[in-house]
Amino acid sequence: MVQSAPTPTVDLDALRATAQAFARDEMRPVALRYDETEEYPLDVLRRAAGLGLTCYDLPAEHGGGGVESLRDRCEVIEELAWGDSPIFWVIAQGGFFAGPLLALGSEEQKRRxxxxxxxxxxxxCAVAITEPEHGSDAAAIETTAARHDGGYVLNGRKTFIGNGHIADLCIVFATVEPGSRSRGITAFLVEQGDEGFVRGPRLPKMGSRCYPAAEVAFEDCFVAEDRRLGGEGEGFRGLMWVFDVARVQLAAGAVGLGRAALELAVEHAKEREAFGRPIHEFQAVSFRLADAKLKLDQARLMTRRAADLADEGQPFSTEAAMAKLAASEASVFATSAAVMTLGGAGYIRDSLAQKWYRDAKLDEIWDGTSDIMRLLIARSLFA
Incomplete structure (x- = not known):
C-alpha cells in the first residue's frame, strides 16, 4: 500500500543503481529483438527477479523489497522504462496485479x-477489467458473478488484457448485481486450471509487442468464496485506487521512455552534419528537442507531485490524471521528435526511435485514454 514515507531499511540509491544497470545492460540491448520476434522476455524477467526488480514494491513481510513510497517507486520505474518500456511492464506485472489484492484482500489472501x-x-499475472463493449466506462462492465454453492459462477469476456493468454493468476472484476453499475462490482481471483477460465487468443499490437495482450473468457467458471477479494460491491472502490496508483506509475514509465528517445535524438543531432555543420545548430532541430525536454521535465514534476500527495495520504486522483496525460503526451512528442531528428535512419526497423514511437502511443490509451484524463480533470474544476 502507499504509505506516508519510504521504508527506512531500503537502500534507494542502491536499488536505483541496480535498475539503471539492468536497464542499460540487460534490457536496452535486446529491446529491438523482442520487438521484432514478439517473444515473451522470460529470461529477462527471471534475471530481474533474481535482482529483486520484480518485487521491490511489494511488502517485505511477504518477501518483497518493501518500497512503500510511490515517489520512490516512480524513480525506479523511470530508470527501468528508459531501458525498454514493454520489457519493463513484463517485469512490473506483479506489482500491478498486487494492487487490488493489497487494496481489498484479507491477510490470509495476501499470504497465499x-x-x-x-x-x-x-x-x-493479469488484471481483467476491460470488456469488448466497455473500456473507459469501468462501472458498466457486464461480466457477472452469480452466487452458487459456496462460491460464484463467473460468465463474461474481457479484452486487451496484459498477459491474458499466459496468465497463471488473474484478478477479474465482475458484477454481482447486473445493471447496478458500480454498486455490484466485485473482484475475484482466478487461477490457471480453473474450469471455465479460457485464456486467449493473443491480440497483435502496433507497439509494446513483447508485453502481450489477449482476450480472456469466463464460461461458467466457478470460484470458491475465498477467491473473492473484499466484500460484494467493494470492487469499484479498489479499482479506482488501483487506477490512480497505476496512472502515476505509468506516467513515470512514459517519462523514462521519452527520456530515452530524447537522449538518442540529441546524440544524433550532435554527430549528424548537413550543409557543413551539425544539425543541432539549426533551430528547426534544436527547438523541437528543446520542446521535448520541456514537456518531459514538466511531466516528471507533475508525476512527483501526484506521488507525493499519495504518500501523504491526500486525495490525488486529479493529479494522477494530470500526470498521466502530461507524461504520455510528452513521451509521444519526444519519440516523434526522435524519429524526425534521425530522419530515414529513425524510420527503418533496426532503429530504436521507430520502436519507441510505437511503444509510446499505448501510454495515451491504457489505464484511461487521454480523452478520459481530460474529462476527469475538467470534472475536478467544476465539482
Missing amino acids: WLPPLCSAEPPA
Whole structure:
C-alpha cells in the first residue's frame, strides 16, 4: 500500500543503481529483438527477479523489497522504462496485479498469493477489467458473478488484457448485481486450471509487442468464496485506487521512455552534419528537442507531485490524471521528435526511435485514454 514515507531499511540509491544497470545492460540491448520476434522476455524477467526488480514494491513481510513510497517507486520505474518500456511492464506485472489484492484482500489472501510474486520465477499475472463493449466506462462492465454453492459462477469476456493468454493468476472484476453499475462490482481471483477460465487468443499490437495482450473468457467458471477479494460491491472502490496508483506509475514509465528517445535524438543531432555543420545548430532541430525536454521535465514534476500527495495520504486522483496525460503526451512528442531528428535512419526497423514511437502511443490509451484524463480533470474544476 502507499504509505506516508519510504521504508527506512531500503537502500534507494542502491536499488536505483541496480535498475539503471539492468536497464542499460540487460534490457536496452535486446529491446529491438523482442520487438521484432514478439517473444515473451522470460529470461529477462527471471534475471530481474533474481535482482529483486520484480518485487521491490511489494511488502517485505511477504518477501518483497518493501518500497512503500510511490515517489520512490516512480524513480525506479523511470530508470527501468528508459531501458525498454514493454520489457519493463513484463517485469512490473506483479506489482500491478498486487494492487487490488493489497487494496481489498484479507491477510490470509495476501499470504497465499503475494509470496509467489516475490519468487525467483514469478507467475504470469493479469488484471481483467476491460470488456469488448466497455473500456473507459469501468462501472458498466457486464461480466457477472452469480452466487452458487459456496462460491460464484463467473460468465463474461474481457479484452486487451496484459498477459491474458499466459496468465497463471488473474484478478477479474465482475458484477454481482447486473445493471447496478458500480454498486455490484466485485473482484475475484482466478487461477490457471480453473474450469471455465479460457485464456486467449493473443491480440497483435502496433507497439509494446513483447508485453502481450489477449482476450480472456469466463464460461461458467466457478470460484470458491475465498477467491473473492473484499466484500460484494467493494470492487469499484479498489479499482479506482488501483487506477490512480497505476496512472502515476505509468506516467513515470512514459517519462523514462521519452527520456530515452530524447537522449538518442540529441546524440544524433550532435554527430549528424548537413550543409557543413551539425544539425543541432539549426533551430528547426534544436527547438523541437528543446520542446521535448520541456514537456518531459514538466511531466516528471507533475508525476512527483501526484506521488507525493499519495504518500501523504491526500486525495490525488486529479493529479494522477494530470500526470498521466502530461507524461504520455510528452513521451509521444519526444519519440516523434526522435524519429524526425534521425530522419530515414529513425524510420527503418533496426532503429530504436521507430520502436519507441510505437511503444509510446499505448501510454495515451491504457489505464484511461487521454480523452478520459481530460474529462476527469475538467470534472475536478467544476465539482
